[in-house]
Amino acid sequence: MNECMQAAADLPASIEACVIDLDGTLTVGEGLTRGAAELLAATRGAFVVLSNNSSHSPAGLADELARLGLRVAAERIVLAGAETVRLLAAEQPGARVMLIASPVLERLATHAGLVSIDEQPDFVVLARDERFSYERLARAANALRRGAQLIAANADLTHPGPDGTIVPETGALFAALRACCPDIACRVIGKPEPCLFMQALRILGTRPERTLVIGDNPATDGLGAKRSGMPFLRVRDCDVTDTAAWVRAHIHPAGAAR
Ligand SMILES: [Mg+2]
Structure with a gap:
């Protein structure tokens, strides 16, 4: 059992949606992390990308992600x-x-x-x-x-x-x-304060305890998840392949995000 799956042992048996960090989770430097596209696909559309980015608009960031090969609607991007x-x-x-x-x-x-x-x-x-x-x-x-x-x-x-x-x-x-x-x-306003997580939940229409936060930084993603009542799965080494497999096996999208 690797570190990712050890962390997953503490997670709920079923989740409804994911709140996914950007830097270090979906992107690294000017490219994508390993498994980034698989992770988004695994959520079956029940996700929000959440970042402390304070210089872009959601639409501008959606364009940048599209250039990297990730299709994310601006309405699903929450930026500090x-x-x-x-x-x-x-x-x-x-x-x-x-x-x-x-x-x-x-x-x-x-x-x-x-x-x-x-x-x-x-x-x-x-x-x-x-x-x-x-x-x-x-x-x-x-x-x-x-x-x-x-x-x-x-x-x-x-x-x-x-x-x-x-x-x-x-x-x-x-x-x-x-x-x-x-x-x-x-x-x-930004992570680890709860504001952005609350907005993500409003977009997803899901309950906090059934909405998984996925990120690389325990001090922002992990603490923010804890303060917002949401489970947290840490990713490491810019590789979300195992995370995508876990999400695919455990997600049951519900509510507005279906
Ligand atoms: Mg990060």
């Missing part, structure tokens, strides 16, 4: 950045927001009815922003000093890039902001 914008727009329609984010996320925010503004915003939204600068840091720190609320897409410090390079993430930008404003409170 896009979800941050969606949640804020739902809770605070028309809010005045300073966005430290990619141009793609800025467009999503405007489309959702948020007002993008750098002077006296009510909220500072922090996501992965490759244009982050001293000037933006100073503006955001002073907006917080004047009472704006901070929302971060995720707290990840880095993620691995091609050839082992380091890609600074949203958490690294937050660390710079916290160095300026040590006492600021921050609402985090």
Whole structure:
């Protein structure tokens, strides 16, 4: 019995759907993990892809996955950045927001009815922003000093890039902001917080205890699953072949995802 199947011994006898991590589970570097397409096929359509990605739109990521050979509808992709914008727009329609984010996320925010503004915003939204600068840091720190609320897409410090390079993430930008404003409170939307998992369950229409989280990172995927009442199966070495076989044998899709 290998490690994957040992972990599976603790799982429910039957599941209805899967919530599948992206980096390290379906993709690695600029390609697919071993068995990625098999895993999606094994779910018989009862899956959501969930990622702390804070720079893409679901539609943009669906296009990138299609280029790699994975067909995933944008409606089945839950991303930390896009979800941050969606949640804020739902809770605070028309809010005045300073966005430290990619141009793609800025467009999503405007489309959702948020007002993008750098002077006296009510909220500072922090996501992965490759244009982050001293000037933006100073503006955001002073907006917080004047009472704006901070929302971060995720707290990840880095993620691995091609050839082992380091890609600074949203958490690294937050660390710079916290160095300026040590006492600021921050609402985090991404894993391991439950927000994204709850949205995945709404899309799937399944109960948490019958919805399996599949991911490579116990600190984000595993802890997030635990906080959301969902079973977790860890994948290792960028190979989901065994995981796909387990899912195929144990899944009985139900509800909206059938
Ligand atoms: Mg991962």
